[in-house]
Amino acid sequence: MKRVSPPEAETARIDFAQPLDAAAPRLRCAFGVPRQVLVAQQVGEVRAVLDAVHAAAQQGHWCVGYVRYEAAPAFDTALQTYTADGPLAWFAVHDAPQPWPAEEPQETARVVWNSGLERSAFDAALGRIQQAIGAGELYQVNYTGPLTGALQGSAAALFAALQRAQPGGYAAHIGAGGEQVLSVSPELFFDWQDAPGGGDILARPMKGTAARGATPEEDAAQATQLRTAPKERAENVMIVDLLRNDLSRIAQPNSVQVPRLFHTEPLPTVWQMTSDVRARTRAGVRLADVFGALFPCGSVTGAPKVRAMQMIRRLEPGPRGVYCGAVGVVRPGGPAAAGGLYPVAATFNVPIRTVVLRTGETDSGTAVRVTCGIGSGITVDSNCQGEWNEWRHKRAFVERASESFDLLETLALIEGKFDHADLHLARMGEAAAHFGLPWNLHAVRQELQIAALQCHVGAWRVRLLLSVDGSARAETFAMHPTPTPVHLQLAGEPLREAAGEFCRYKTTRRAHYDAFAPSQPGVFDTVLYNEAGEITECTRGNVAMRLEGRWVTPPLACGLLPGVGRALALRSGRLEEAVVCLEDVPRVQAWAFVNSLRGWLDAKLVIPVV
Incomplete structure (x- = not known):
């Protein structure tokens, strides 16, 4: 373990819920230059760092930091990982927290993302996992992949944008030496309040995901489907059982309980299912013991943990880093006892929805490299398209934060x-x-x-x-009148963002639409369709089609903007909702472009189906 003299720029912010005490305010505070920094570079140093953090909190200090996923062998040598690409544990020790800054950063931030994991590699990995499940080697594997990109702007502005995209939960911005950790995780790893006779601990694994619905009715149906789906419930129960077993290592006899199971939580872009696992910890348990029992969280490994991590090491391309490790705060948890030592309170998230920044040299100069991990739990009932869609839904939070919009x-x-x-x-x-x-x-x-x-x-x-x-x-x-009929062309490929929030809500972020701008002279707009081959809308308005003597427009579930002109036409009875697929296009008797600005414009499709 190294005790590092920190540079002047080291700072941190945390914005954490306190789930063991629902009435307590959020831990929303900032930290300046720490008194010291505790760093573990080797596996054998990790426990020493956690012991030092525990001791510092007992003396009244606040410690903010992280434990990398690759620190797992420090607690069990059977847990296989890659070699870490940074410190295995890093904690800044502060005398006291400071108020959260009153003003948000005024600058902006933009992340230019590279393409992530290829679909063919994704499908192949899922196939190997399900072969192992079928052979009885394991029950579940949490498979992940990295997104990479480059930051244009400040880390503080990006963190503010990430918090707007994923509010609540357990957010932290930690400047840790050569890297910055920006975590807006909604998942609690553990909340632990120690006491002389034994403490209270709560783990809240998050397992089970569904996209948010396009309408209130569809949204409620998505939540119900998540809560009742056998595959999602089985996935959640597997991890709950794993956490119960892990907690029993540090728990008082017969104290491990599951007071809440299959709770659905609405996040901005997805529904998530969580369960609570609680216990009374034994007297004398220390922070390193808690990590020794629980780390890494079973929700990001799979079950059984040892075999799942072996498969993760075999299938994933490199170290996960802080992603899927633990980010948190350890602090005095109440008045000092007679001996002058404070009880210890510790809250850690599971750093999903987490971005890590590193500054490095490139051919074009200095650049800030951005990484973000995305993953899902694979079971025997998983299918490639469903899991691929889940990855896309989960990455929506970072896409929302990657570029400013009105x-x-x-x-x-x-x-x-x-x-x-x-x-x-x-x-x-x-x-x-x-x-x-x-x-x-x-x-x-x-x-x-x-x-x-x-x-x-x-x-x-x-x-x-x-x-x-x-x-x-x-x-x-x-505004000038629009001559009719207008000419429409059919898109040459599907709009892959059709299920996303930037199609359901109208914003200035329109790159996904602009890519389909008409390419032929005299063409007014482009008719779009989703990956299922269902017609959705045009880039600047909704579309209407006459089929079998009636005018129809696609339902919102196909992935489109609920236009005001469309709503008026539906209300008047001029339009009905109906799914129209590409193979139905030759049967369309007439076309129209509809929005509230131009009204109803008769149209002709000038580009036939290829």
Whole structure:
């Protein structure tokens, strides 16, 4: 173990729930330059660092840091991992926390991501895991892969964006030597409150995932399906049983309990299922003993843990690092006892939804490299497409944070009056709630009133924008009639983001739409479809098709924006919802482009199905 003199720049922030005491406020605080830094570079040093952290908390200090996934052999030599690419354990020791900064960073951050794991490699790995399960070697493996990219902007701004994308939970920003850890994990590893006669400990493994629904009804159905699906319940129970066994190593006899099972939690982009496992720890248990019993968390290994980690070592391309290890805070947990020592309280997350930054040299100069791990639990009932979709749903949090955006509504202003303003504002308010942005309806209406006063004659296109800070602005542009029929072309490939939130909500992040901009002169817009071959929408509005004598438009479940013009046409009975697939296109009798700005535009499809 090394005690390192910290450089002046070392800082940290934590924003943690305290689940053992539901009435307690969140641990939301910052830390300046630490008094010392405790580092374990070798497996044999990890326990010594944890013992030193425990002792520092007993003396009244606060310790913030992490334990890498590759530290596992420090607690059991049978747990196989790659060689670590950084310190196995790193903790900064502080005299006391400081208030959370009153102002958020004003700068912005953008991450340019490279492509992650290829689908063919993903399918092959799942096949090998299921062969091993079928042979009786194990029950479950948590298989993961890395995303890599480059940061443009500041780490502080990226952390703020990550917290907006994944609020609540157990968030930490730790500057640790040559790397920065930005964790916004929703998963609790353990919350432990020690006491002289024995402590209380809670583990809350997160196992089971479902995408959020496109409508409130579909969202509720997704939660119910997650909670009742045999595959998801079996996956959750396996890990609960593993955690019960792990906790029994440090628990008082007959104290391990499961007070809550199969609880579904709504996160911004996914539903997650958690269960609670609680116990009374024996007197004299120390932090290193807790890690020795539990680390790594079974939710990120599989079961049995030893065999699952052997397969992870064989299939994954390199070390996981801080991802799937533990990030947390160890602190005094109450008044000092008669001997002057404080009881120890420790809260650690399982660092999923975690980004790690490293600065290095490239051919073009200094760059900040970004890594983020994504994974899922593989069981005998898993299928490749379902798990691949789960990975995409889980990475949505980092995609949301990777680039700044505004919420957007486009309204028609005709002779000083807006068309359907209330419907547009209701939709923007729903988007603000979804993305966690401040929403002041009165202030937003004032921006529209100013635009109406300035452009009270003629026809205008008004772009109403809502920023991350809740401020609104309106941009006005002269609008001219659109000759009909307009010409539409069919996309040459599916829109893979059709199930994502940037299709369900209207924002300025439109790269996925812009990639399908019309390529032929005279083409007004492109008709899109999802990976299942279902027609969804156009890039700037919804689409209507006449089939068998009735006008239909795709349902929201296909992956599309709930346009105001579409909603009005459905309400009036002019449109009905129906799934239309690519093979149905030759039978379409007529086409129309629909949005609230242009209204109903008769259309012709000029590019046939290839």
